[in-house]
Amino acid sequence: MNDERRRKQLADFLRSRRLRLSPREAGLQVETSRRRLTGLRREEVASLSGISLPWYTALEQGRDIHVSEQVLESLVRTLRLSSDERNHLLVLANPSSLPQPKADDSVPASLLRILDRMGTYPAYMIDRHWNVLAWNRISGTLCGDVSRAPGLERNMLWRLFEVEANKSRIVNWDNVASTMVAHFRNRFALNMNDSRYQELFDKLYDRSEEFRTLWDRQEVSGVLEGEQIIRLPEAGLLTFRYHTFTISESSAFAMRVFTPLENSGTEEQLEALLR
Secondary structure, eight states: OOHHHHHHHHHHHHHHHHSSOOOOTTOOOOOOOSOSSSSSSHHHHHHHTTTHHHHHHHTTTOOOOOOOHHHHHHHHHHOOHHHHHHHHHHHHOGGGGOOOOOOOOOOHHHHHHHHHHHTTOOEEEEEEOOOOEEEOOOHHHHHOTTTOGGGGGBHHHHHHHHHHHHHHTTTTTHHHHHHHHHHHHHHHHHTTOOOOHEEEEHHHHOOHHHHHHHHHOOOOOOOOOOEEEETTTTTTEEEEEEEEEOOOTOOEEEEEEEETTTSSSHHHHHHHOOO
């Protein structure tokens, strides 16, 4: 992502967080019945943050200005940002601190053995662009066979929005999709100089109205975990808690594991499927 796009992302994020916060939530005693704006005004954010209105306006307009860490922390407090939102703001405002991307390699044999030993727990490996590289047997049964999937159809975010067979299996698709997009925003900001992230974003934003709606909410999350309910004709409803683990800080790989929800009958259904 070039600097102009990054500043646009920063401007949109600040504006959305300003408009979501009411004067009362910000500690202001103002008459709201005559206000045409539901959130805070720019001058109110500037005043509460101890910065000038022209400076804050320039920041929210995406202009090329230097932002100190002290000012950013003041905006974090004023806008009541969560920990994930704070990190997202700092990444967008200070791109020089971004880590250099590491080239992806093939999945080591030791990690493939871990996948195979997961048993009835579906699991797969992804690279830093969210492409599925390897998976265990039960994961292929649940999520579909990606061994013959071309190009983007190996990408788990693309599959969530654009591969109907995969999308239709997920009963609580709305919750899963909102969680995925919030985490993708976090990763997108961290990899804003990576053209493959930009290409994936551009194509999804152009093709999927559902992705556009979720993206424009400006939600951000540093973790990728939650509950997922899958419906299979041969097994019925299967309920999981999923977690995504980075192999190590310097690794290009992550592992996503689906743990059957306790007392849901899912583990027994998976064992039956494997038999």
